Amino acid sequence: MTTVAPPFDTVLVANRGEIALRVVRTCREMGIRSVVVYSTVDSDSAAVRAADESVRIGPGPAKYSYLYPPAIIEAALRTGAQAVHPGYGFLSEDPDFAEICTRNGLVFVGARPEVMAQLGDKALARRLMADAGLPVLPGTLEPVSTPADVFAAARRIGFPLIIKAAAGGGGRGMSVVRSQDELMPTFRSTTAAARSVFSDERVYLERFWERAKHVEIQLLADERGTVVSLGERDCSVQRRHQKLVEETPAPGLPPALAGQLADVAVAGARAVGYTGAGTFEFLVGEEEFAFIEVNSRIQVEHPVTEMVTGVDLVREQLRIAAGMPLSITQEEVRPRGVSVECRINAEDPSRGFMPCAGELTEFVPPGGPFVRVDTHAFTGWRVPPDYDSLLAKVIVWAPDRDQAIARMERALAEFRISGRGVRTTRDLLGAVLADPVFRAGAHTTSLLETAREETAC
Structure with a gap:
């Protein structure tokens, strides 16, 4: 029987819940030592129980623990991890976090930071894919910010249309507009929500397919x-x-x-x-x-x-x-x-x-x-x-x-x-x-x- 050396000795899982447990299980099967970080409320989680080692992270409210790179990087370095698996959500599509991992000698398990940054900007991703020959919905290839731009784009696209946060994802930061009367109120509310959730108020417009x-x-x-x-x-x-x-x-x-x-x-x-x-x-x-x-x-x-x-x-x-x-x-x-x-x-x-x-x-x-x-x-x-x-x-x-x-x-x-x-x-x-x-x-x-x-x- 041929034994294949695992790609890493130790992997830190920077996530929680079922995806953290999912990654731990594959690490175990590959002969990789796993480290799970956890917030105070997750101290008895299934992932913590299954991992080879666990590290409590903070500071502040539990919901921000998994979004705090300094604590995650410190845990990875202290436990001898060579790589960080971010799972989905949280920091999984954060190019800055991926870059921080690299600067600290850690392998980020995901796309390259520069590619992630391009594709994480939904408006830029539309333009890149259009340039690559992929069909895109009628809409704006750049974010819109002024009422004049919004009205001009809406006239060109037609209703219904959807306003999307350029930094959005996971189904968040999207609002459907069915008439011109709804356009500016929805634009303002979506912009405000994008600023609050993603710290980025840029939005773009697309045609909305009702039955797709x-x-x-x-x-x-x-x-x-x-x-x-x-x-x-x-x-x-x-x-x-x-x-x-x-x-x-x-x-x-x-x-x-x-x-x-x-x-x-x-x-x-x-x-x-x-x-x-x-x-x-x-x-x-x-x-x-x-x-x-x-x-x-x-x-x-x-x-x-x-x-x-x-x-x-x-x-x-x-x-x-x-x-x-x-x-x-x-x-x-x-x-x-x-x-x-x-x-x-x-x-x-x-x-x-x-x-x-x-x-x-x-x-x-x-x-x-x-x-x-x-x-x-x-x-x-x-x-x-x-x-x-x-x-x-x-x-x-x-x-x-x-x-x-x-x-x-x-x-x-x-x-x-x-x-x-x-x-x-x-x-x-x-x-x-x-x-x-x-x-x-x-x-x-x-x-x-x-x-x-x-x-x-």
């Missing part, structure tokens, strides 16, 4: 210039522009169109010299598509791609960060079957998806064949109000979509979750799976909105 699918392409790219597509994911079931259900392959997407999406995504990645794991996101109509943005990190929904390809994306991230070549070629990527993921959030759908904090008195995830549950929660754990509301991701695989949906319905019904003050999206997800439009694979990003309107009628 949200489809993304998962890429891996190494330092040798090799870029591989691992196929597409459909992420059209959303609330407030944030995803609830993801699946691969995308239902109803013609193979030729799926191939086009992969080809242009690979071309876009090569145009900017992308490295690491990344996702190119598109809106897809009946016969056309348009680029939206690039996520320069691991995605929440990455498990569905892993289920159909057998590729451990975190393992590939670590290999790429160490300067190693991809372990697969494009010809070796042969997706098989169908995978669906449902996000279980601690939210109350009946109250506008308001987050719910409280103690979990029962938490028993489902099991059975071809069911994977990525979670950091457990019975007795207190859901804190400080962070994202994600409790668990249920992922299933089956030979075809009908069987995958049936398996997911069984898994959700089997999932026992209850707690003081805690409500979840589990039952809503079951209703989505039963929706005839979803069953037919004809759903778009307006599925939940349409369902609410019909219920109100």
Whole structure:
């Protein structure tokens, strides 16, 4: 038996929750020592328990701990880490943090800082991808800041349109405008929100597609210039522009169109010299598509791609960060079957998806064949109000979509979750799976909105 040396001796995980635990598990399998940083409220977390070492960080309120680079860098240097894996969210797409890691002799597991900075600016990313030949939605290729510019752009684009924060991401910093009367009030509120959330008030305008699918392409790219597509994911079931259900392959997407999406995504990645794991996101109509943005990190929904390809994306991230070549070629990527993921959030759908904090008195995830549950929660754990509301991701695989949906319905019904003050999206997800439009694979990003309107009628 041949033993392969791990790419790093020690990796620090600069995140929390299920993604921190996910990275720790791959590190363990690769023979890499893992260090997890944690805030005060996460002292008993599953990631802390699973890691080889853990370091409490601060200062100040818990929700800012994971956004404080000095404490993270100090923890990495003190524990002998050679690399920092940022997971998703927090500092995962912060080019300044990536640069700080480099200056301190640490490898940042992600895209190069200069590339991340370009793609993190959503307006600049649109222009770069347009220059690379990718189709983009009608809109502004530069941020707009004056009423005259806003009105001129709106006349050119038409309604409905969407105003987006240039520094936005994760479904935040977006507002739909359906008429000229809404234009300036929405522009002002979106600008203010962008300034508050992202410390960057720049916004740009795009045409808003009412009935479109949200489809993304998962890429891996190494330092040798090799870029591989691992196929597409459909992420059209959303609330407030944030995803609830993801699946691969995308239902109803013609193979030729799926191939086009992969080809242009690979071309876009090569145009900017992308490295690491990344996702190119598109809106897809009946016969056309348009680029939206690039996520320069691991995605929440990455498990569905892993289920159909057998590729451990975190393992590939670590290999790429160490300067190693991809372990697969494009010809070796042969997706098989169908995978669906449902996000279980601690939210109350009946109250506008308001987050719910409280103690979990029962938490028993489902099991059975071809069911994977990525979670950091457990019975007795207190859901804190400080962070994202994600409790668990249920992922299933089956030979075809009908069987995958049936398996997911069984898994959700089997999932026992209850707690003081805690409500979840589990039952809503079951209703989505039963929706005839979803069953037919004809759903778009307006599925939940349409369902609410019909219920109100």
